[in-house]
Amino acid sequence: MxxxxxxxxxxxxxxxxxxxxxxxxxxxxxxxxxxxxxxxxxxxxxxxxxxxxxxxxxxxxxxxxxxxxxxxxxxxxxxxxxxxxxxxxxxxxxxxxxxxxKSSPRPAPVRTTGACRLVFGNQKGGVGKTSVSAGVAQALAESGKRVLLIDFDPQGHLTRQLGYAMLDIDEASLAKHMLGDAESDLQALLVPIKGGDFEDRLWLLPACKDAFLLDAKLATTRAVRIKETALERVMAELEREFDYIILDCPPSLGYTMDTALYYGRTREGEKPRKSGIVIVVQAEDTSGDAYDMLADQMDDLCDDLKIEIEVMGFVVNLYDARNGFIATSSLQSWQNMEEPVLGVVPELKEQREAVRRKEPLLAYEPDCEQAQILRKIARRIQG
The missing domain is CATH 1.10.1220 (Arc Repressor Mutant)
Known part of the structure; x- marks a missing residue:
């Protein structure tokens, strides 16, 4: 026919x-x-x-x-x-x-190195790391994975955008656990993210304002290598519960970012491109300058600690071709990089509306263009 x-x-x-x-x-x-x-x-x-x-x-x-x-x-x-x-x-x-x-082609993976760990970062603020990391986490959970989304930024944009309250400064928090100042179970801090076809497979570890102190306290610690391993030590137990752990990182090059980068390194026995960093940028020049600084930080960390950090790729966010040559030429520059462009997310109203309503995008408008692109990014990350 x-x-x-x-x-x-x-x-x-x-x-x-x-x-x-x-x-x-x-x-x-x-x-x-x-x-x-x-x-x-x-x-x-x-x-x-x-x-x-x-x-x-x-x-x-x-x-x-x-x-x-x-x-x-x-x-x-x-x-x-x-x-x-x-x-x-x-x-x-x-x-x-x-x-x-169409039968399922993938048997349940047997993990020997814990959950896959994805660090979403860039030194420049305002590029949309929070919306992209949240959207990819929702898409991974939609596809059947168990996902933990960590708000690792003391500003707490991710926590608030999803409609949750930040942890009180007197409560236990991820930062307190990393510094050895909390005795409670870290898992008790997790909250389920409701709505959409990802429900029951997506959790959030909310931010706490005390995370502003994390850099300073890590800088003054005398314990050998605690600066880099602090996050990994406290996440070890939680890793057994999840397929993916996603960190929405602050626009910072401090010790907090070092701990996130170390956590996202390729571990011994782990297959390539299972964990690493996803770099969120915009189609303009300052994102490139910020990436250069982040790349220098990663190179220094890899040289000092003899580790490998996989750059999973770039996500060009808030793209609008109507901005003319600046946008189109910058996009071409990202596409010419050695690392792949995982996706180009357009500047559309649905994401802003979801943030205003404090709802996950893939629950608020699951069939919009941005949601479809975030699903493609998630598929490319899974390989």
Whole structure:
């Protein structure tokens, strides 16, 4: 059958799907490195060629949107009528058909070096490290991974953007644990991030204002190598509970950043590109200057401690081609770097709205362009 539509010309379609089916679709698409819209289009095309398909339970359905090639949407609606099924049922059957034809390719990994550790950083503030690290964490959790998101910045933007309160300065905190000033269980500080198809697989370790003191106290400690190993020591127990641990780091080149970089190094026995640093930049010159300073810090740390820190790649955030030559030429410069560009995240209103509403982006607007790109970044990180 020749499809009477172009795969490059798409239109937005909305259906109501049960959460379990929607979640399974996102996990399988991530495992197969396939865009959700391509998976749904393939399922609909296969469904149209069938005479019938068993009914799918669509009770409890909620809104799901994607983009189908123009013309395929009309084909689906026309095919539903003689089969006496609703459009929502037709979509559900199509997705179920695609899932049943695509078995999961990945057995559960056996980890010998703890969770994969991703450090999101850049010395320059305001580039959007917080929104990118949070979005990638949500996307990884959507794909079935257990993810811990750590607000490692004393400003606490990540904690507040997700609608949580910072830890009180008199309470136990990550910084107090790192300095040996807390006896409680670090796991007790974790809070689940609710909403979206990542629920029950994503947790937050909130920030505390006492983290402003961390650099100064690490600088004055006399214990050998405690500056670099302080974070790793307290995270050892938590690593058993997660597939990924993501750090949203401060725009700083101090000892706090050293501990994060050391934590994200490639450990003995760990495969390449499982842990490392993701550098968030913008398409302008000051991001490049900040990266040069961060690269110098990483080089010094690697030379001093004889370690390797993998640069996973760059994320060019808040990109707007309407800014002209400055933006386009800067983007080209990042794309010419030795390390890959994992994704280019556009400047769109959905992220600002999610921050204003204090909701995770992939729960507030899961099908927006930014959310789709963050999922692609997560897939590239997973390899």
């Amino acid at each position: 020749t499809a009477p539509y172009s795969p490059d010309d798409r239109q937005k379609v909305v259906a109501k799907l049960p959460p379990e089916l929607r979640r399974e679709l996102k996990v399988r698409a991530a495992e197969l490195d396939t865009d959700i819209q391509d998976a749904v289009a393939a399922g609909v095309t296969s469904w149209l060629a069938l005479e019938s398909h068993h009914t799918v339970d669509t009770s409890g359905g909620s809104s799901f949107s994607t983009y189908l090639p123009t013309g395929l949407y009309e084909e689906l609606k026309r095919a539903c009528k003689p089969r006496k099924v609703s459009y929502n049922q037709g979509m559900a059957q199509s997705i179920r058909l695609w899932l049943d034809s």
